Amino acid sequence: MTALRPDLAIIAREVRANARILDVGCGDGLLMAALRDTKNVDARGMELDARDVATAVARGLSVVQGDADVDLANYPDGSFDYAILSQTLQTTKRPDLVLDHLVRIGRQAFVSFPNFAQWRIRFAHMFGGRMPVTEQLPHRWYDTPNIHHVTIDDFRSFLDERNIRIEGQWFLSGDKPRNERLANLLAQHAVFLLRRD
C-alpha cells in the first residue's frame, strides 16, 4: 500500500474490512487491488480509459468501462457500502449530478479532489495573471481534463445545499497530512467521507 497516492492511502486506511465498494474512475485499479488484498473488500470499478480497464481486469478486478457522467445512473440505490471518487470530480461534465449518484449508490462516499483555492494557485493567478500550472495541476488551460475546478469551501457549501453530511475529512499538503485550520488556503488536496441525510 506504500505505493498508493496519499489521498488513496487515506481512503484505503479508512475503508472497513469486508466492505463492498465501487471505485468510480478507478484507473488501472491500484486502490481496488490494495483494498482487496489487505481488507478483503469486494471491489468494483468504473473507468473511462480502455487500456486502464484492460490492466485492471488483468489484475483480476471487476472493472467496467464507463463514464461517470452517464453510467452511474444504472446502479441501484445503496448497492455499495462505499462509492469512491478520487481525483475525478473536477473532470466530470456535471459534478453535481455525479455527487448525487455517488451518495445514492454508496451508503457512504469518499470524494477526493485538488483544492483550487490553495495559496500557490491563488498566487499564480493573482500575480501571474495566467491559468495556474502547478505540480498537482500540471495541465495548460487548453489541454486540461480538469474542467470543473473546485475549492474546499465551494465543496462544503455545495454539500450544505444538498443536505449531504460530512462524516470525515482529511487534508494534505503534498503527501503530508495537515489539520483543518485554514484548509481552504493551505491544503493541496482534500478527502471527504460523505453520507446523504
Added chain:
Amino acid sequence: MVLLRVSVVSRETADMAMYMDGDTRFGLDKKAQLLGPVKLDSGAEFAPVEFAYETYGTLNPDKSNAILICHALTGDQYVASKHPLTGKAGWWTRMVGPDKPIDPARHCIISINVMGSCMGSSGPASLDPATSAPYAMSFPVITIADMVRAQALLLDHLGIEVLEAVVGGSMGGMQALSWAALYPERVRSAVVIASTARHSAQNIAFHEVGRQAIMADPRWNNGAYYGREAPVAGLAVARMAAHITYLSEAGLTEKFGRRLQNRDAKSFGFDADFQVESYLRYQGLSFVDRFDANSYLYITRAMDYFDLAEPHDGVLAKAFAGTKTRFCLISFDSDWLYPTAESRCIVHALNAAGAAASFVELSSPFGHDAFLLDAPEMNRTVDGFLRAGESR
C-alpha cells in the same frame, strides 16, 4: 449437400490434445449420441441428440478446470484443430492453444458443434431415425437456449457438473449468456465477446435477406435437396450479405478501396470489376463447400429469436438475479453488427443484478470479425480474467 467427414488431425494438434487415459469420451473429433430428450422452447421435445465435439487438455481430479467454448453462426467444434473440410487451422487458435489465454496445459477445453449445425451434431441434414431420411424442414425450429440445454446434456455425459468458464464470441457470446442465465450454478465465469443480449431489428433484417436468398434458389426445394444439388447460389448470396456485416466500412476501404480486380479499366459489364466484389464472391463460393443451407436457416432463426430479457418481463437484470457467476464482456469499437451499446446494456443489467462484471471496449479497424483476429488487448483481458477466477 453430403458432408464427407475426413478426420485429418495435424501432428501439433494431436500433440496438443492430451487424452485422458482410456477415457474415450475425451479427445479430438468425438461423437456421442444421447437419449435426451432436449425440451425445446417451441414446446416440442427432440431426441435422440447427436453431438460432434472436441476436447483439448485434461480434466483435473476435482473437475474444476473445464472451459466450454461456444462457436458463432457458421463456426464449429474445430476451435484449435484442423478443419476436416477446408484443411484450415482451427478458427480460434489465437485464443486457444499452448501459452494462449485458454491453454490445454491448464484447462480442459470443450467445444461442441451446436444443435442445428452441420458438422456432426443434430441438424436438418442429420438422418431422422424415424424415417432414415434427412430431417430437412421437419427438424424443429430451435433457439439459443435449446442449443445450451443440449450442450448441458453432453456435459452431463462427460461428467462435468461445473464449468470454470463458458467463453464465446458473437452467437457464442449469446450461448455464454444463456448458460449463465439458465444454469447459474454450473458456470463460475462467463466471457462474452462482440455479442448481444437480443437480436435487433437490423440484425433480424440482415438475416432475413440471407434466408430469402436461400429460399429463392429453386434448388432449395423447400429444404428437400439432400442427395441432389444444393441451393449453393442462394447460400453464397446469404454469406456475401452476412460477410459485409462482419467487416467495417473503414476496413473494407483500407483493404479494397475502389481498386479494380485484375484489370486496368471498368468492363462496362457485370463481371466482378472491383476487388471487393471478387472478394465477396470468393467468400460466398468457399462457404458453400462447408456449410448446409438449411442449417443456415435454422441457426439464423435461433439468433433472431434470441432475447434474453423476454422470459423475464423484458428486464434483463432479472435474468441474472442473484447470480454468483463472474462476467467479462468485450466489444470492439468498429463492430456495427453487435455494437458496444449492446454490451453496455448487458453490463448495466449485470450491475443492477449486483453481479461481478468487467467490460471493456477495444479498438480495432476490423469490425465484428475483430474477435477472431489478432487482438492482444483481448487476450490480455481474457487471460487476466480467467486467472483471477482460478485463484479464487
